[in-house]
Amino acid sequence: MHLTTNDSEKAVLFGVHTGSRDYINDCTPESIEELARLAETAGAQVMGSLIQNRPVPEGSTYLGEGKLKELSRLCDANDAGLVICDDELTGTQVKNIENALNLRVIDRSSLIMDIFAQSAKTKEGKLQVELAQLKYFLPRLTGSFTGMSRQAGGGGGIGGARRGPGEKKLETDRRHIRNRIMTITKQLSQVHHSRNTQRKLRVKQGITQVAIVGYTNAGKSTLMNYLTNAGVLTEDKLFATLDPTYKKLSLPDGSDALIIDTVGFIRKLPHHLIEAFKSTLEEASGADVLLHVADASSPYLYDNIKVVEDLLRQLGASDKPILTVFNKIDLADKRPAGIAISAKTGEGTAEMLDALCRVLPEKRRRVTVLIPYDKGDIVDMLYKNAKPYKESHTDKGVLLDISVDGRLFSIVSDFIV
Template sequence: MFDRETLAEQAILVHVFFPQESACEDLHELQMLVSSAGVAELAVVSCSRSSIDARLFIGSGKALEVAQQVADLAATMVIFNHALSPAQTRNLERVFQCRVIDRTTLILDIFAQRARSYEGKLQVELAQLKHLASRLIRGFDNERQKGGIGLRGPGETQLETDRRLLRDRIAALHQKLEKVGKQREQGRKARQRAEIPVISLVGYTNAGKSTLFNRLTQSEVYAADQLFATLDPTLRQIRLADFGQLIFADTVGFIRHLPHDLVAAFKSTLQESREADLQLHVIDLADPRLEDNVKQVQKVLHEIEADDLPQLFVYNKIDVLQQNARIEYDESGMPVAVYLSAQSGDGLNLLTEAIVSLLSDSYQRLNLALPPDAASWRARFHEMGAVQQEHFDEQGICLLQIALAKPQWERLLKQSDGLLQNFIVST
């Protein structure tokens, strides 16, 4: 595990440019990650290499240059914008005489800081332990074997003991997460039985998902201009005018080369994105890396098998570029993109309009005339949140305008033995 107090220190950042695009990371993103982790940036050391140095990643000459910077600036940490092997980390720490952290370790620590729910903490610890298990290396102290009366012989090295303890803890975490996952699955099945559409917000981290979520649901989910401001999924049920009940789900943001252990650990949380009826792909319109960010999100969605669901692109932060709110349609007249500002609320009405348009095929809209002896059905429709308009005529007939999912209406018809069919005035 990571010591939080140690991480809140002063660091030198190291960024290497490689000719292969797949090996490159974004320097600005590293600086945002460092800021999100609460680490003070002292300096940035960059260089170009044709390939990775097997021993020191950046080569001996550049390593000595960084070591000099560490001594001159009294840095307590060096953070690489790349994934380092355990041997490279150990060799670099010997040269720098301070702690060395790579990109994956930094992301894992940010997740550990942000997790608030019981499930989130379990998921982060599992990802950390899996990452740590792959980085246990043999050192002089690890060669010592247990011994004593009745325990002489080959025994168990400290390295083997550490690995066994890690395996036991990982197994325990898997069991706890499986139990929590079953509870989450029960809630998901209950929502499916109620036939309430679920809309999941996905997107690159810091694209404005939580701000948009708060606007749509009148919630107070923590939102800030930092990477991974929120981790734990939040679900809110709301009623849209001229439509009915909806459930919005705010999920964790994605990032380039999201550690595989994190994706695996958060799979149950990301299940909300897989089971959604519609995905709102929130995109930072002002980000110069817009196209690459979209590709990275689609890549993660593919990994969790959630890339085949209906998706509406939501281009956020039009206020930064001083653009107008608008909707873009495809050839069939269906909305494919909405441009808005979650911060100011400009274009929010267009988003709800697009959502209603995309989900309308799954909803039934009816006008009913309920006699006084059918008051129980009136109460049922109100309980379901399906009533859009209501008034009584002079004879005490309740005139209702309702909107609900088609499977819901079919189930109600069956429960009433077709009686509700007699109350329909128009559709």
């Protein structure tokens, strides 16, 4: 499903600025600039762009007739073979624009999914992207819409061959896709089940979990590496990280936590992708604390923060304690008020870890206690609170290896051995 990058394909970007949608989801010079970065990440060469101002996109062709002609001229002048829309298009819109321009048309959603496909390394990651792609393409698979055949044929969104399948082939394709969706869903539910089990186990063991969240390219993996020598791939590229990485992090108060680096967010993230990556994204909602890394050198710093906060809300993680830090301070012109760090030089990270300790909910501690037999009530209380890792009966009492919260810790502290 990957794009060919040996010969970068010339592309022109387009979108409709409505002025009525919320600003973050509208097509603006900023979102076009981001789309250009996405296109370049996928291997395209961006030649130009065009934004039409109109209250709503045109139903059948997305752009108005005049603008479509202008787009066509812009493509001719630049020798472009591909146009990329900043919004998600319907199958009909793709078909009509393709017919009007006689060029290939892709949209922001399929572009993002393509990049995810390029970045996916593990089996789980690959399956999740494939699932999102199939669900996106199934309703768009029609006689003249060639998108899916490119995907299924391995051509990819950029650099793929243009061909239209026949009706019979389409029927086979549809059946094939539905079956594949079922198979993948089944496989993923097993993976997700074991991930959930592991997460529950960590909660039970009282391991503090810190999830790094943030906009794509904010420096999450770089920070993870700085803090733990994790060796996570960091790249000046959108969506370099798709699969969660877990590492031990030693906190300044002497305790250990588990730190999780995971996939980043971006505005207008395709909903099929959110759905398919739900379990990965939910690593954030399962954590005790969120460490939100924002890129202070980005001109869109506060818009990006809002996108992340909105997505966290969508994932049901907005009630978590969250520590927002401003990264890439070595590049930023201005110092934002708050914790400023550089994941590259380490500046500010000590202060960040102190702050992290302060926002952590009360931690559980693992202790070994010897409770005399005449203190059965304490043993009962401990059993109600947690399952012991180990228990044995000695002639002096019950020996338990167990994790306790602060309240129980003070009760059993006299019996710690």
